[in-house]
Amino acid sequence: MAHEAIHTDAHDPLNVTNPEHAQHHIVTPLQYGYVYVTLLLFTGITAAAAYVNLGWANPVIALAIACFKAVIVILFFMHAAYQSRLIKMTIGAGFFMFLVLVTMTLTDYISRAWGLW
Amino acid sequence: MSAAIGNTIVSLPDQTTAQIPKRNYINNEHGLLSWLLTGDHKRIAILYLISITFFFFIGGAFAGLIRLELLTPQPDLVSSDTYNKFFTMHGIIMIFLFLVPSVPATLGNFLIPIMLGAKDLAFPKINLLSWYLYVIGGTLTLAALVLGGVDTGWTFTTPLSTHYLNTHVITAAMAIFIAGFASIFTGLNFIVTIHRMRCPGMTWFRMPLFVWAHYAASLLMVLGTPVLAIALVLVALERIFGIGVFDPTKGGDPLLFQHLFWFYSHPAVYIMILPGMGVISEVISTFSRKRIFGYTAVAFSSVAIALFGFFVWEHHMFIMGVSNYSALVFSLLTMLVAVPSAIKIFNWAFTLQKGSITFETPMLYSFGFMGLFTIGGLTGVFLGSLGMDIHLTETYFIVAHFHFVMVGGMLMAFLAGIHFWWPKMTGRMYPESLSKLAAVTTFIGFNLTFLPQFILGYLGMPRRYHAYPPEFQVLNVLSTAGATVLGVGYMLPMLYLAWSLKYGAIAGDNPWQATGLEWQIQSPPLTENFTETPIMDHEAYDYEWLANKTKKEVTTVG
Amino acid sequence: MDSALATTDPNMPETEVHAEHEHVALPQHRHHFETEEQQREAGSFGMWLFLLTEIMFFGGMFFAYLLYRNWYYPAFAVASNQLSVPLGTINTAVLITSGFCMAIGVWAAEVRKKGVLVAMLLLTTVFGLIFLGVKYDEYHEKYELHHIPGDSFNTSMFTNPAGYGIKEEPLAPDMAQKTQIFFFLYFAMTGMHALHMIIGIALLLWLTWRAQRGDFSSGYVAPIENFGLYWHFVDIVWIFLFPLLYLINRHPLH
Numbered sequence: 001m002a003h004e005a006i007h008t009d010a011h012d013p014l015n016v017t018n019p020e021h022a023q024h025h026i027v028t029p030l031q032y033g034y035v036y037v038t039l040l041l042f043t044g045i046t047a048a049a050a051y052v053n054l055g056w057a058n059p060v061i062a063l064a065i066a067c068f069k070a071v072i073v074i075l076f077f078m079h080a081a082y083q084s085r086l087i088k089m090t091i092g093a094g095f096f097m098f099l100v101l102v103t104m105t106l107t108d109y110i111s112r113a114w115g116l117w
Numbered sequence: 118m119s120a121a122i123g124n125t126i127v128s129l130p131d132q133t134t135a136q137i138p139k140r141n142y143i144n145n146e147h148g149l150l151s152w153l154l155t156g157d158h159k160r161i162a163i164l165y166l167i168s169i170t171f172f173f174f175i176g177g178a179f180a181g182l183i184r185l186e187l188l189t190p191q192p193d194l195v196s197s198d199t200y201n202k203f204f205t206m207h208g209i210i211m212i213f214l215f216l217v218p219s220v221p222a223t224l225g226n227f228l229i230p231i232m233l234g235a236k237d238l239a240f241p242k243i244n245l246l247s248w249y250l251y252v253i254g255g256t257l258t259l260a261a262l263v264l265g266g267v268d269t270g271w272t273f274t275t276p277l278s279t280h281y282l283n284t285h286v287i288t289a290a291m292a293i294f295i296a297g298f299a300s301i302f303t304g305l306n307f308i309v310t311i312h313r314m315r316c317p318g319m320t321w322f323r324m325p326l327f328v329w330a331h332y333a334a335s336l337l338m339v340l341g342t343p344v345l346a347i348a349l350v351l352v353a354l355e356r357i358f359g360i361g362v363f364d365p366t367k368g369g370d371p372l373l374f375q376h377l378f379w380f381y382s383h384p385a386v387y388i389m390i391l392p393g394m395g396v397i398s399e400v401i402s403t404f405s406r407k408r409i410f411g412y413t414a415v416a417f418s419s420v421a422i423a424l425f426g427f428f429v430w431e432h433h434m435f436i437m438g439v440s441n442y443s444a445l446v447f448s449l450l451t452m453l454v455a456v457p458s459a460i461k462i463f464n465w466a467f468t469l470q471k472g473s474i475t476f477e478t479p480m481l482y483s484f485g486f487m488g489l490f491t492i493g494g495l496t497g498v499f500l501g502s503l504g505m506d507i508h509l510t511e512t513y514f515i516v517a518h519f520h521f522v523m524v525g526g527m528l529m530a531f532l533a534g535i536h537f538w539w540p541k542m543t544g545r546m547y548p549e550s551l552s553k554l555a556a557v558t559t560f561i562g563f564n565l566t567f568l569p570q571f572i573l574g575y576l577g578m579p580r581r582y583h584a585y586p587p588e589f590q591v592l593n594v595l596s597t598a599g600a601t602v603l604g605v606g607y608m609l610p611m612l613y614l615a616w617s618l619k620y621g622a623i624a625g626d627n628p629w630q631a632t633g634l635e636w637q638i639q640s641p642p643l644t645e646n647f648t649e650t651p652i653m654d655h656e657a658y659d660y661e662w663l664a665n666k667t668k669k670e671v672t673t674v675g
Numbered sequence: 676m677d678s679a680l681a682t683t684d685p686n687m688p689e690t691e692v693h694a695e696h697e698h699v700a701l702p703q704h705r706h707h708f709e710t711e712e713q714q715r716e717a718g719s720f721g722m723w724l725f726l727l728t729e730i731m732f733f734g735g736m737f738f739a740y741l742l743y744r745n746w747y748y749p750a751f752a753v754a755s756n757q758l759s760v761p762l763g764t765i766n767t768a769v770l771i772t773s774g775f776c777m778a779i780g781v782w783a784a785e786v787r788k789k790g791v792l793v794a795m796l797l798l799t800t801v802f803g804l805i806f807l808g809v810k811y812d813e814y815h816e817k818y819e820l821h822h823i824p825g826d827s828f829n830t831s832m833f834t835n836p837a838g839y840g841i842k843e844e845p846l847a848p849d850m851a852q853k854t855q856i857f858f859f860l861y862f863a864m865t866g867m868h869a870l871h872m873i874i875g876i877a878l879l880l881w882l883t884w885r886a887q888r889g890d891f892s893s894g895y896v897a898p899i900e901n902f903g904l905y906w907h908f909v910d911i912v913w914i915f916l917f918p919l920l921y922l923i924n925r926h927p928l929h
């Protein structure tokens with residue numbers, strides 16, 4: 001083989017798998033506790049808000065709160081905040097593709113009512 | 118050393134002394150169970166190869182029956198119901214059980230870890246699970262077939278599939294659902310492997326283009342397939358419970374099914390072609406002894422195809438009552454996706470320019486690919502233009518279009534790849550002249566079968582009918598004749614490849630003088646691929662590096 | 676660790692390597708990874724990719740919901756009002772609690788506290804089961820009202836709400852029929868969610884058993900970590916289902 005017995009150190013600087021590596025981070029129970037309380041709090045808020053008639057703002061608030069809750073679950077319960085850029089991009093890609101599915105399909109449904117040329 | 122016959126780069130070891138390496142992945146363990154429970158990506162690749170070949174010939178049998186029926190204008194061989202089942206089974210089997218796994222699950226599985234200098238894929242057990250899911254999916258498809266067949270077309274069009282047919286739609290949908298997860302797991306495994314398992318020195322831009330192509334295809338598998346899965350689940354629920362989500366009488370929208378289905382199935386056509394493009398890059402570089410022209414452009418065009426592939430699905434729905442405005446947008450986007458495909462074709466052509474080209478079998482198939490895929494892709498652009506599509510859709514023109522890309526393109530690429538890596542996979546050469554004959558036969562048979570279909574479609578012969586006006590008969594007879602030739606072209610490799618397993622010449626490590634890491638190890642490889650972790654110290658397709666290396670070996674040995 | 680070194684040793688007969696790989700009771704470090712860290716990161720990356728497919732899988736149904744809510748707004752509003760916000764809220768809290776326990780469980784595995792880990796896995800399971808219990812109760816009520824889509828679906832509650840003592844505007848029969856689509860989406864989305872939970876609970880029991888056996892007490896936490904990702908993902912799906920199905924249609928615009 002051409003690749004002579006150069007020692008195969010796992011931490012070889014040539015090893016390009018390393019740059020994608022993130023330091024492992026342990027989230028403490030206290031931090032989890034904060035997240036948990038926040039989640040419960042916002043669950044309460046969103047349920048209470050549903051009983052108040054805010055017109056168009058009702059769904060907006062409910063979904064904004066849902067997004068907020070989802071984001072903190074992802075960031076802290078799922079440790080995304082402490083992950084490598086690769087993982088963050090993976091998560092981003094997932095939501096991006098979902099948005100592509102929604103918006104591009106909507107181009108059809110929204111403009112169907114505009115009629116034919 | 119080798120006897121160079123004519124214009125060839127093939128160099129085989131001295132046949133009187135050469136031997137298959139004593140230790141390799143094939144004889145490492147014995148017994149059926151050692152195969153069925155293996156975690157070795159190479160063995161799983163072989164399992165996949167056997168299974169997809171099986172389904173290829175079943176799908177092919179249906180193709181034969183279809184062409185036989187179409188020999189005459191009258192509906193004489195089978196009833197229209199049976200004919201519907203024929204083309205449905207043909208489509209389902211060929212697309213989901215053959216083309217989607219064809220290159221990735223066999224060659225990709227076998228080669229990606231080796232090309233990256235890794236010992237295996239990241240998740241060997243999931244790899245094996247993928248094969249079992251495939252087998253379950255395949256079995257269910259066969260069950261649907263034996264129980265009486267399905268006649269929805271491979272597209273499961275609603276409300277036809279949900280309301281009007283009492284064939285085995287649910288069984289078939291379940292089969293595809295499960296086979297879909299096989300494909301998801303393959304893709305997932307590849308992505309993780311490519312990100313995480315590259316050997317020292319193997320930067321992204323030193324990876325073979327084969328790996329790039331698979332990376333792009335894997336993205337499509339992972340992101341697209343679940344949408345098909347949910348669409349099929351909804352069809353099944355609609356059939357079982359009559360829930361109305363796609364049923365216009367209950368307020369559902371059948372076009373929603375189309376959106377979900379094509380959101381997967383357009384990207385799926387790129388799942389089918391991208392790995393083939395990867396094969397072509399390897400073959401063209403090797404047999405013109407040149408680095409691929411515009412390596413970076415070809416690498417990125419794979420990713421671009423994957424990305425744009427998600428933005429064009431509505432071109433399958435132009436006449437279904439989608440909004441005209443939206444159709445316009447999708448039509449323009451469809452033109453966009455042709456660009457990266459063209460980039461590849463041009464770059465391959467520039468690679469050939471001034472290369473030292475030799476015409477071994479894989480190269481012949483690759484030339485077939487380049488020509489036929491170009492025609493297929495360009496007719497795709499026809500179909501993507503709104504006005505043309507109204508005339509051409511649901512005619513034989515479409516049938517010809519996608520057979521040019523899928524059979525002319527992908528199947529040629531698959532065969533190119535199988536021939537190219539056969540010596541690596543088995544340690545033995547296939548018979549050269551017979552295989553050249555097969556390549557040429559396939560090319561002729563293919564054109565004879567599908568060129569007439571462009572004309573038929575343009576003249577207005579609709580697809581999916583078992584009878585047609587008599588004036589179309591001549592072209593249909595040509596097509597059926599071509600299909601026969603094509604059939605012979607596909608039987609030949611089956612036979613001589615099997616023959617070569619025992620009687621083929623011993624190939625040695627690197628019969629093609631190719632540069633990939635897979636050619637620097639023994640054929641067939643060891644179970645662990647490399648005796649020590651390789652270090653990639655040169656660019657991909659670096660023939661000078663190879664020449665130096667060979668010289669050094671010769672001097673040290675001599 | 677051993678097996679990793681073994682494979683890089685060319686003198687090692689490979690059958691032995693292979694056998695070892697097959698027979699190690701706890702293949703915590705697979706031979707084809709260079710380092711344990713590489714293995715761990717590959718595992719969590721793989722899990723995230725799997726969750727990506729789940730996003731797209733649920734995505735199809737979320738889109739269907741978006742579409743039909745806009746098309747059949749009055750029907751969705753009335754039908755959605757038949758769901759119980761208190762039950763939904765309680766269930767959300769239950770599921771978040773379950774997720775919290777799971778998160779603590781991951782921490783316990785990382786700091787190698789076996790007792791805490793097992794307790795947390797059990798709590799996660801219990802809260803998951805409570806969620807499913809409440810869900811069952813809600814389903815059962817819909818069953819009795821004939822609000823399960825299909826042949827026995829009954830729209831009379833929506834055409835004649837007064838007769839059922841409900842303060843809603845009656846819907847035209849045509850629109851009332853569309854409540855079936857709401858309920859279908861309700862059952863499909865929550866049902867698919869519940870299915871994920873059932874699978875999750877089965878996995879939880881298995882993990883609890885392994886944790887009890889001590890598999891995760893020596894720094895090997897990948898299965899716990901990756902299962903955690905799955906479980907939190909299922910939470911997130913519910914975090915969106917709750918407002919979409921229960922909340923946002925309470926005050927229809929006229």
Ligand code: HEM
Binds near residue numbers: 455493496497498
């Ligand atoms: C290179 C650019 C390509 C373009 C612009 C293109 C465009 C199109 C369009 C517009 C249609 C729809 C025609 C209609 O329904 O009226 C179509 C159909 C189809 N294409 Fe392509 N295509 C391309 C490449 C491919 C490739 C690479 C494959 C497969 C490997 C493929 C497979 C198919 C299939 C299977 C259908 C028919 C689906 C059906 O209705 O059964 N296409 N193509």
Ligand SMILES: [Cu+2]
Binds near residue numbers: 382383386429432433
């Ligand atoms: Cu398409």
